[in-house]
Amino acid sequence: xxxxxxxxxxxxxxxxxxxxxxxxxxxxxxxxxxxxxxxxxxxxxxxxxxxxxxxxxxxxxxxxxxxxxxxxxxxxxxxxxxxxxxxxxxxxxxxxxxxxxxxxxxxxxxxxxxxxxxxxxxxxxxxxxxxxxxxxxxxxxxxxxxxxxxxxxxxxxxxxxxxxxxxxxxxxxxxxxxxxxxxxxxxxxxxxxxxxxxxxxxxxxxxxxxxxxxxxxxxxxxxxxxxxxxxxxxxxxxxxxxxxxxxxxxxxxxxxxxxxxxxxxxxxxxxxxxxxxxxxxxxxxxxxxxxxxxxxxxxxxxx
Ligand SMILES: [Zn+2]
Numbered sequence: 001x002x003x004x005x006x007x008x009x010x011x012x013x014x015x016x017x018x019x020x021x022x023x024x025x026x027x028x029x030x031x032x033x034x035x036x037x038x039x040x041x042x043x044x045x046x047x048x049x050x051x052x053x054x055x056x057x058x059x060x061x062x063x064x065x066x067x068x069x070x071x072x073x074x075x076x077x078x079x080x081x082x083x084x085x086x087x088x089x090x091x092x093x094x095x096x097x098x099x100x101x102x103x104x105x106x107x108x109x110x111x112x113x114x115x116x117x118x119x120x121x122x123x124x125x126x127x128x129x130x131x132x133x134x135x136x137x138x139x140x141x142x143x144x145x146x147x148x149x150x151x152x153x154x155x156x157x158x159x160x161x162x163x164x165x166x167x168x169x170x171x172x173x174x175x176x177x178x179x180x181x182x183x184x185x186x187x188x189x190x191x192x193x194x195x196x197x198x199x200x201x202x203x204x205x206x207x208x209x210x211x212x213x214x215x216x217x218x219x220x221x222x223x224x225x226x227x228x229x230x231x232x233x234x235x236x237x238x239x240x241x242x243x244x245x246x247x248x249x250x251x252x253x254x255x256x257x258x259x260x261x262x263x264x265x266x267x268x269x270x271x272x273x274x275x276x277x278x279x280x281x282x283x284x285x286x287x288x289x290x291x292x293x294x295x296x297x298x299x300x301x302x303x
Contacts (some may be wrong), residue, residue: 001229004054005209008223013182014190016222017054017175018212019230020204021047024085025160025171027232031271034092036166037104038073042089043160043171044106044138045078049087050230051175052117053080063119069133071111072096079269084233086269102162102201107136115145139173139197152177155190157197159204172204174212193217234270241265241274242284253281 003020025043028034034042045065052063059082067076072094078087096108112133119127129149134140139158146154158173174197176190193216203215213222244265245253256263263276276284 002050002231003209003227004050004230005213005227006054006225007213007217008225009217009220010182010186010189011221012223013179013186015177015179016213016217017051018172018209019047019051019174020170020172020207020209020212021050021230022168022171022207024050024230024232026168028087029166029168032088032092034089034166035095036098036162037096037106037109038089038092038094039162039166039168040104040160041067041073041106041110041138042076042078042087042092043168044158044173045076046085046087046232047158047160047171047173048138048142049078049080049085053082053085054228054230056080056082056119056121058082058122061119061121063117066116066118067110067113067133068116069110069113069136071109071113071136073109073111075113077268083228084231084235086232086234088268106138110136115141117145117149146177153187155194155197157194157200159200161201161205170205170207172207172209172212173200174216176216234267234272236267236270236272236274238274241267242276242287245276245281245284246288250285253285257281 002023004017006017009016024046028042028046029039045067049065056063062079062081065078069075072091074090076087076089078085094109096105099105110133114133115131117129121127131145131149134144139156143154143156146152154175154177156173156175160171161169163169178187178190203212209227245263253263257278263281265274
């Protein structure tokens with residue numbers, strides 16, 4: 001089972017989260033048939049999605065992370081709620097010579113680009129944060145994102161380990177964030193701790209999020225929280241996809257039906273195919289007309 005383990009250290013001055021996202025990443029690899037370099041990028045983004053989703057306060061809150069780039073990966077999208085995460089890369093077949101030691105050259109396939117995070121917290125407007133890609137390692141890109149865009153200094157190390165066949169043997173990481181007002185001498189200690197991030201692959205390979213916090217902070221007093229289990233889960237459904245059919249527009253729906261006899265929509269997150277034949281599309285638009293008519297009648301009654 002995957003796990004997010006959280007704790008406070010240094011008398012509550014520093015938040016630490018350790019994640020085991022092995023099953024989430026393996027599920028994504030099976031769904032999207034990603035190459036090793038694409039698996040590492042998607043796996044790290046899913047781990048971040050699971051972490052950021054876990055930070056959401058309400059079960060109705062949601063967020064999306066999109067990576068747009070000029071490299072052959074073309075981009076990636078991850079969406080999350082508190083407890084669920086899902087995602088895909090635009091070009092799952094992308095490849096690049098590895099860097100040796102099993103390290104994938106993620107920077108090569110990402111190139112230059114931007115990170116954009118949208119959080120829907122149930123307020124009138126969504127929160128949007130953006131930052132530039134630093135080097136395509138994902139780790140440094142998001143450390144910079146949190147610091148520059150959300151004003152939250154962050155040290156993080158992520159890891160996706162794959163076997164020869166490209167399956168995920170372990171994935172996860174650690175995210176360290178000082179609270180506002182954290183004293184300087186603690187920040188200096190955090191910098192020292194972050195120096196040991198090179199060990200992250202080996203530590204994540206044990207699949208023990210609780211121990212991962214001990215590894216870095218074991219010689220300080222740690223206040224642990226109850227761990228949670230994030231899962232890879234898509235939210236698509238026939239009802240949701242009917243809404244997508246409407247976004248195509250009536251005229252375009254007719255064009256597609258004349259050309260192909262049906263409308264097929266594939267969910268990018270889980271590759272489920274939804275087919276709507278002529279009658280189904282007519283029903284969708286008749287239902288839409290009924291809703292619009294009812295809304296108009298309601299409006300004229302109020303006037
Ligand atoms: Zn889906």
